[in-house]
Amino acid sequence: MSDDALSNLLHEDRTFPPDPAFEKRANVKPDVYEEATISRTAFWEEQARRLAWDTGWDQVLDWSDAPFARWFVGGRLNVAVNCVDRHVAAGLGNRTALIFEAESGDTQEITYAHLQDMVCQAANALTGLGVVAGDRVAIYLPMIPQAIVAMLACARIGAPHSVVFAGFSAEALRSRINDAEAKVVITADGQFRRGSTLPLKAAVDEAVSHTPSVETVLVVRRTGDDVTWDPERDVWWHEVVDTASPEHEAQAFPAEHPLFILYTSGTTGTPKGILHTSGGYLTQTAWTHWAVFDLKAESDVYWCTADIGWVTGHSYIVYGPLANGVTQVIYEGTPDTPHKARWWEIVQKHRVTLLYTAPTAIRTFMKWGERLPDDYDLSSLRLLGSVGEPINPEAWMWYRRGIGGDTCPIVDTWWQTETGAIMISPLPGVTAPKPGSAMTPLPGISAAVVDDHGAPVAPGNGGYLVLQQPWPAMLRGIWGNKQRYIDTYWSRWPDVYFAGDGAKLDEDSNIWVLGRVDDVMNVSGHRISTTEVESALVSHPAVAEAAVVGAADDMTGQGIVAFVILRGDNTGGEELITELRGHVAHEIGPIAKPRQIMIVPELPKTRSGKIMRRLLRDVAEQRDLGDVTTLADPTVMNLISQGLAAAPGDDA
Ligand code: WT7
Numbered sequence: 001m002s003d004d005a006l007s008n009l010l011h012e013d014r015t016f017p018p019d020p021a022f023e024k025r026a027n028v029k030p031d032v033y034e035e036a037t038i039s040r041t042a043f044w045e046e047q048a049r050r051l052a053w054d055t056g057w058d059q060v061l062d063w064s065d066a067p068f069a070r071w072f073v074g075g076r077l078n079v080a081v082n083c084v085d086r087h088v089a090a091g092l093g094n095r096t097a098l099i100f101e102a103e104s105g106d107t108q109e110i111t112y113a114h115l116q117d118m119v120c121q122a123a124n125a126l127t128g129l130g131v132v133a134g135d136r137v138a139i140y141l142p143m144i145p146q147a148i149v150a151m152l153a154c155a156r157i158g159a160p161h162s163v164v165f166a167g168f169s170a171e172a173l174r175s176r177i178n179d180a181e182a183k184v185v186i187t188a189d190g191q192f193r194r195g196s197t198l199p200l201k202a203a204v205d206e207a208v209s210h211t212p213s214v215e216t217v218l219v220v221r222r223t224g225d226d227v228t229w230d231p232e233r234d235v236w237w238h239e240v241v242d243t244a245s246p247e248h249e250a251q252a253f254p255a256e257h258p259l260f261i262l263y264t265s266g267t268t269g270t271p272k273g274i275l276h277t278s279g280g281y282l283t284q285t286a287w288t289h290w291a292v293f294d295l296k297a298e299s300d301v302y303w304c305t306a307d308i309g310w311v312t313g314h315s316y317i318v319y320g321p322l323a324n325g326v327t328q329v330i331y332e333g334t335p336d337t338p339h340k341a342r343w344w345e346i347v348q349k350h351r352v353t354l355l356y357t358a359p360t361a362i363r364t365f366m367k368w369g370e371r372l373p374d375d376y377d378l379s380s381l382r383l384l385g386s387v388g389e390p391i392n393p394e395a396w397m398w399y400r401r402g403i404g405g406d407t408c409p410i411v412d413t414w415w416q417t418e419t420g421a422i423m424i425s426p427l428p429g430v431t432a433p434k435p436g437s438a439m440t441p442l443p444g445i446s447a448a449v450v451d452d453h454g455a456p457v458a459p460g461n462g463g464y465l466v467l468q469q470p471w472p473a474m475l476r477g478i479w480g481n482k483q484r485y486i487d488t489y490w491s492r493w494p495d496v497y498f499a500g501d502g503a504k505l506d507e508d509s510n511i512w513v514l515g516r517v518d519d520v521m522n523v524s525g526h527r528i529s530t531t532e533v534e535s536a537l538v539s540h541p542a543v544a545e546a547a548v549v550g551a552a553d554d555m556t557g558q559g560i561v562a563f564v565i566l567r568g569d570n571t572g573g574e575e576l577i578t579e580l581r582g583h584v585a586h587e588i589g590p591i592a593k594p595r596q597i598m599i600v601p602e603l604p605k606t607r608s609g610k611i612m613r614r615l616l617r618d619v620a621e622q623r624d625l626g627d628v629t630t631l632a633d634p635t636v637m638n639l640i641s642q643g644l645a646a647a648p649g650d651d652a
Contacts, residue, residue: 012393012434012435012436012437013434014393014434014435015432015433015434016400016409016410016432016433016434016435017432018409018428018429018430018431018432019407019409022294022382022409022428022429023429023430025429026294026427026428026429026430027290027291027294027295027296027429028291028294028427028428028429028430029430030430032291032427032430032443033443035443036443036444037443040444040446040469041060041061042060043443043444044060044061044071044280044283044284044444044472045060047283047284047286047287047444047472048060048072048075048279048280048283048472050283050286050287050290050323051077051082051279051282051283051286051323052077052081052082052086053075053076053077053252053279054076054077054078054252055074055075055076055077055252056074056075057072057073057074057075057255057279058073058074058075059072059073059074060072060073061073061470063470066470066495067470067485067486067489067490067497068476068477068482069280069470069474069476070255070256071255071256071277071279071280071283071470071472072255072279072280072283072472073255073256074254074255075254075255075279076252076253076254076255077252077253077255077278077279077282078155078156078250078251078252078253079152079155079156079253079259079278079282079319080119080123080152080153080155080156080250081156081250082282082323083152083155083318083319083322083323084097084112084115084116084119084152084322085116085250087112087325088112088113088116090325092112092325093111093112093113093116094111094112094113095111095112095325095327096109096110096111096112096327097110097111097112097114097115097322097326097327097328098110098115098145098148098328098330099301099327099328099329099330099350100144100145100330100332101329101330101331101332101333101346101349101350102192102332102333103192103193103194103195103331103332103333103334103337104192107349108145110145112325115149115152116246117246118145118149118241118246119149119152119153119156119248120156120244120245120246120247120248121241121242121244121245121246121248122146122149122150122152122153122241122244123153123156123157123248123250124244124245124247124248125153125218125237125240125241125244126153126154126157126159126184126218127157128240128244129184129215129216129218129235129240130183130215130216131154131157131159131183131184132157132159133157133158133159133251133253133257134158134159134160134258135159135183135184136159136160136161136162136180136181136182136183136261137150137154137159137160137161137162137182137183137184137185137186138161138162138163138164138173138176138177138180138182138184138185138186138214139151139154139161139162139163139164139185139186139187139308140163140164140166140168140173140185140186140187140200140203140204141163141166141186141187141188141200141220141308142166142188142191142192142200142222142332143307143308143330143331143332144188144191144220144222144332145330146186146188146220146237147163147308148308148317148318148322148330150186151163151260151308151314151318152318152322154260155259155260155278156248156250157251158251158253158257160180160258160259160260160261160275161259161260161261162176162177162180162182162260162261162262162263162273163260163262163308163309163313163314164176164177164263164309165307165309165310165589166191166200166307166309167307167309167589167590167591168309168588168589169203169585169586169587169588169589170202170203170204170206170207171207171586171587171588172271172587172588172589173203173204173207174206174207174208174210174211175270175271176263176271176273177207177208177211177213177214178210178211178212178213179263179271179273179479179480180261180273180479181213182211182213182214183213183214183215183216184214184215184216184217184218185204185207185208185214185216185217185218186217186218186219186220186237187200187201187204187217187218187219187220188200188201188219188220188221188222188223189201189219189220189221189222189223189224189225189227190222190223190225190227191222191223191332192222192223192332192333193333193334193337194333194334194336194337195337195338197223197225199225199227201217201219201227201228202227202228204217205228205230208233214233215233216233216234216235217230217233217234217235218235218236218237218240218241219234219235219236219237220237220238221236221237221238253278254278254279255277255278255279255280256277256278256279256280256476257277257278258275258276258277258278258476259276259277259278259281259282260275260276260314261273261274261275261276261479262274262276262310262311262314262417264311264417264418264527265520265527265528265529265532266488266518266520266529267488267518267519267520267529267531268529268531269529269531269532269534269535271529271532272478272479272481272484272488273478273479273480273481274311274417274418274475274478274479275475275476275477275478275479276314276420276473276475276476277476279472280471280472280473280474281315281319281420281421281472281473282319282323283472283473284420284421284471284472284473285315285316285319285320285323285420285421285473286319286320286323286324288320288421288422288425288442289315289316289320289321289323289324289326290324291427291442292385292411292413292422292425292427292428292442293354293356293383293385293411293428294354294382294383294409294428294429295321295324295326295354297324297325297326297327299353300326300327300353300354301327301328301329301350301351301352301353301354301380302321302326302327302328302329302352302353302354302356303328303329303330303331303346303347303350303352303354303355303356304316304317304321304328304356304357304385305331305343305355305356305357305358305361306356306357306358306387310417310526311416311417311420312356312387312388315420315421315473316356316387317330320421329346329350329352331343331346335361335364335365336368340365340368340369340372341372341373341375341376343365344372344373344375344376344378345376347376347378347380347381348376348377348378348380351380352380352381353380353381353382353383354381354382354383354384354385355381355383355384355385355403356384356385356386356387357384357385357386357387358386358387358388358389358524358525359386359388359389359390359391359392359395359525359557360388360389360524360525360555360556360557362386362391362395362398362399362403363392363395363554363555364555365402366394366395366398366402367555370398370402371402373402373403374402378403378404378405379405381403381404381405381408382407382408383408383409383410383411383428384399384400384403384404384408384409384410384411385410385411385412385413386399386410386411386412386413387412387413387414387415387525388522388524388525388526389515389522389524389525389557390436390512390513390514390515390557391412391435391436392436393435393436396410396412396435396436397435400435409426409428409429409433410426410433410435411425411426411427411428411433412425412426412433412436412437412438412439413425413438414438414501414511414513416499416500417475417527418474418475418489418499419467419471419473419474419475419499420473420474420475421471421472421473422442423441423442423445423447423467423471424438424439424440424441424442424445424447424511424513425438425439425442426438426439426440427442434506434510436512437506437510437511437512438511438512438513439510439511440509440510440511441511444471445467445469445471446467446468446469447465447466447467447468447511448465448466448468448496449461449462449463449464449465449466449503449504449505449511450463450464450466450493450496451463451464453493454466454492454493454494454496457505458505459505459506459507459508459509460505460506460507461504461505462502462503462504462505462514463502463503463504463505464492464498464499464501464502464503464517465499465501465502465503465511465513466493466496466497466498466499467496467497467499468495468496468497474497500516500517500518500520501513501514501515501516501517502514502515502516502517515557515558516550519531519613521548521549521550521558521560522550522557522558523550523553523556523557523558523559523560523591524556524557524591525557526591528560528588528591528592530547530548530549530550530613531548532588532592533546533548533560533562533584533588533592533594534546534547534548534562535587536583536584536587536588536592537562537564537580537583537584539583539587540579540580540583541567542566542567542570542576542579542580543564543565543566543567543580544565544566544567545564545565545603546562546563546564546565547562547563547603547611547613547616548560548561548562548563548594549561549563549613549616549617549620550617551595551596551617551620551621552621553595556595559595559596560592560593560594560595560596561594561595561596561597561598561616561620562580562594562596562597562598563598563600563603563616563619563640564580564597564598564599564600565599565600565601565602565603566599572599576599577597577599580594580597581593581594581597596620598619598640600639600640601639601640602633602636602639602640603616603636603640604616604628604631604636604637604640605631605632605633605636606630606631606632607630607632609632612630612631614626615628615631615637619637619640619641625637
């Protein structure tokens, strides 16, 4: 972000106090903050009572083995029963759980009673395939109901799932399967995308040729396209799940039983398997979903546009919302198929009341035409949410006006894969938010902005975002790597969790999250590591060295810009650049494709050999270069700039 943009941001003084009518009916009242301050553990204990426990806990929080937390110690519950069966038992079996909107426009409504049958069948089928509590199951599926059923079935039998975004490559899938040593992979023949079909099973075939742990691949028939079949390993979902018994007696698991592993990018080339457990995670996702979205389960129609491949899909499509017995829309397709107002058509069609999406989508809609949504009846909407990256005030204002009819409160929710649930956000009906600020930590959560020494900054100053107290949905570690967990999050300052984000406190002590301060990029709300893209580039035979930076991008927040030194007599050219972009897509997935690749003769390095990304970012953002005196060879930057003037651009 440029200094000008930053200072404009921090002089934002518009506030949007709650509408009195909304305030009156709001789920939370202002005294909730004070209540949580009196006793944080008592507060979370009260929220845990929202769930159905088979056995109560003896201890709310055990932090004696910090930074490894244990919440609700001694308690036992079944997460899937909490998300499905107990609503049916409460007489809500006929309530719609999922409104599935296919890309084709077909709609399928699934009640809680029906969902219960589906989950039980899938649980029985997985058990039949030899999956027992503790075994890991990889899920590589598009946004179809079976994806949610598969996750809940795993939860029901205590088999931690590892969902891999269906846009990731075979190679990314393979490494995640191997890290978690998954026994079963659940996938589909293919998926619908922009009016045609894309294969999925083929990527699984490629991945599982190098995954010794995988015994079975369970395949949903979605597109009907041909697939290659290994009769020893592959089974159809319709043959083993749809024919299984819908009777399944669920067993309760300890509160700390692993619920899922979800891989996310860090500062090294290897993604981290973020581990989440059951009781604390479900408590915080359920409570935040109820409080932050002001959920009225009996009347709201909720729609979170994320994919189940990301943590937002885990916490705010599957676990939080279903624990609360919500009716929600899930959508299979892209926002521009068959036309650029598809989302608004869906809001109108299903009378969506609560919408949760990402700033990058909001900016894209603004670009497509700020008046496009005007042709649709969006009057059902009563609250809007934002997540994944900082939302610029301009996008916030349009979201409020163009989508929310100037009446819907907006909740800008800050959290991470690691936090498991929302941490910093306005509370609707209570907070008067400023456009662009996530405002203050939720009740029961402590966050601060600290300086280089770990001391909290005074209002009006910037620093690093940290979390000072354990929270129920916090990660319990990195799968298979205790030390990396400690080193990554708990070593910068003693006893505080370092989130990796820079932030500023305004004069009223509201938090403005500014973005990552580590080597992690945020592209369209997705976290991608610079090192991972660099490794993908250097695995191409023509590449000798690569440096990747995230450059400011009006639409996607950041765009990936790569600086590449070629090997030997490779000369570059448009064709090679296209090939390299394709190579990154093949290694990681299309979301990691660099926006721009610049072929350079040298990279700017310090005397100790460290690449100075700051200078590359200056080049990528077309700014004047900062201080170059610490470079081993200050003339390198001239070489780079000259080379760029001659090199062909690539902004496809
Ligand atoms: C990173 C976490 C949280 C689910 C989606 C992303 C950035 C997230 C906000 C926000 C500013 C935000 C941060 C964070 N981020 N929400 N409201 N304002 N930045 O999950 O992939 O784990 O990424 O996304 O940089 O560290 P994730």
